Amino acid sequence: xxxxxxxxxxxxxxxxxxxxxxxxxxxxxxxxxxxxxxxxxxxxxxxxxxxxxxxxxxxxxxxxxxxxxxxxxxxxxxxxxxxxxxxxxxxxxxxxxxxxxxxxxxxxxxxxxxxxxxxxxxxxxxxxxxxxxxxxxxxxxxxxxxxxxxxxxxxxxxxxxxxxxxxxxxxxxxxxxxxxxxxxxxxxxxxxxxxx
Numbered sequence: 001x002x003x004x005x006x007x008x009x010x011x012x013x014x015x016x017x018x019x020x021x022x023x024x025x026x027x028x029x030x031x032x033x034x035x036x037x038x039x040x041x042x043x044x045x046x047x048x049x050x051x052x053x054x055x056x057x058x059x060x061x062x063x064x065x066x067x068x069x070x071x072x073x074x075x076x077x078x079x080x081x082x083x084x085x086x087x088x089x090x091x092x093x094x095x096x097x098x099x100x101x102x103x104x105x106x107x108x109x110x111x112x113x114x115x116x117x118x119x120x121x122x123x124x125x126x127x128x129x130x131x132x133x134x135x136x137x138x139x140x141x142x143x144x145x146x147x148x149x150x151x152x153x154x155x156x157x158x159x160x161x162x163x164x165x166x167x168x169x170x171x172x173x174x175x176x177x178x179x180x181x182x183x184x185x186x187x188x189x190x191x192x193x194x195x196x
Contacts, residue, residue, distance in 0.1 A: 040080040041071040043110040047084040047119040056157040057081040067192040111186035130170040142167040148193040
């Protein structure tokens with residue numbers, strides 16, 4: 001009887017075995033993806049009226065990281081730059097970029113924004129930016145990229161770029177205590193980026 005059960009095991013249990021293997025595979029995939037995800041010290045938004053040249057956002061992250069501090073204790077400064085710009089002549093692409101931007105603004109994790117005039121005006125009308133005494137442009141809400149240490153990166157990747165501004169989200173006094181440390185670090189980073 002036992003030999004017959006063993007011989008027919010697959011016939012009677014194949015769906016159970018396949019379901020268990022599928023669930024184990026999904027769990028393994030989730031663990032691998034979560035374990036390999038970098039823990040960024042800063043999050044920066046890039047929103048302009050045209051698409052970013054290839055490699056620009058990564059280069060901006062690397063250049064800005066030289067002025068940051070290690071907030072998460074992993075021994076290195078990492079900045080994630082999220083490209084929320086879209087192709088102006090592609091409504092679907094632009095809509096996807098705007099949805100990504102709205103999601104990023106809603107979470108409040110990105111405290112630094114790089115924007116052109118159009119994006120700055122739109123986001124400023126929504127009250128997205130704070131006013132800071134060390135920011136010289138746009139009524140104390142921004143600094144032109146040409147006045148920052150990021151100037152060379154933008155000029156290399158996008159020689160004829162429009163006026164771009166580095167801005168900060170609302171000040172730390174307007175945030176919950178859990179986000180105030182990140183805001184202060186973002187303020188310090190942008191202050192260090194400004195070239196005299």
